[in-house]
Amino acid sequence: GIQVEQSPPDLILQEGANSTLRCNFSDSVNNLQWFHQNPWGQLINLFYIPSGTKQNGRLSATTVATERYSLLYISSSQTTDSGVYFCAVREDNFNKFYFGSGTKLNVKP
Amino acid sequence: EAGVTQSPTHLIKTRGQQATLRCSPISGHTSVYWYQQALGLGLQFLLWYDEGEERNRGNFPPRFSGRQFPNYSSELNVNALELEDSALYLCASSLPWASGVTDTQYFGPGTRLTVL
DSSP states (O other): OOOEEEEOSEEEEETTOOEEEEEEESSOEEEEEEEEEOTTSOEEEEEEOSSEEEEETTEEEEEEGGGTEEEEEEOSOOGGGOEEEEEEEEETTOOOEEEOOOEEEEEEO | OOOOEEEOSEEEEOTTOOEEEEEEOOTTOOEEEEEEEOTTSOOEEEEEEETTEEEEEOSOOTTEEEEEOTTSOEEEEEOSOOGGGOEEEEEEEESOGGGSSOOOOEEOOOEEEEEO
16 A cells, blocks of 8 residues: 655644645555644644645645655644644545554644 | 534443444535544544445454445444454545545544443
8 A cells, every 4th residue: 555654743833933744655646635633633624735736824735746745834833733734645546545644733832 | 514423422332342333424425434543643544435335445354344325424333342443433525536526535523432
């Protein structure tokens, strides 16, 4: 199966700081999503981005499919951004989704 | 529009028992996915149903099974429960994979299963 690696595993930020989270994947994919898991376990969709760049408020994401990585940018971080960020991909021609191990973000006031 | 719903929220069972978890997808979604998230870990793909059929399954033993009903809701059954089955079980739904539209997955709040 496809390997999905996220970095860094843990990140501590001061409120207002910017950060970049990375997701590397080992094979070509036809679906890539970023999720935020809140402390109660709920997974919230952030981006569906198998290629290209998207922005939503303080968050933006870029996927370079040919180089097999995606980046999630968080600007002007807030304490509510705390939680775990997951990247998930689906292989071309296969029907399984693979999640990375996540980046645990802690934004301090 | 209602999101993905799961029941029960919490479930406590003992070793050897069977657990049944339920999921209702977003209206119009025909694909349902099940994932297991053990404490502090990432999500492991369990099962994918689409249009009533099992399309694929992850690397889990056969005692993990499920089905999808004509209304596209789904049930996950775990037989002969073991202590290591304790986890958060998440269900997601999406538009049909073959529809050609963006098949973004939307997750429910999960069922926390505890095996004693």
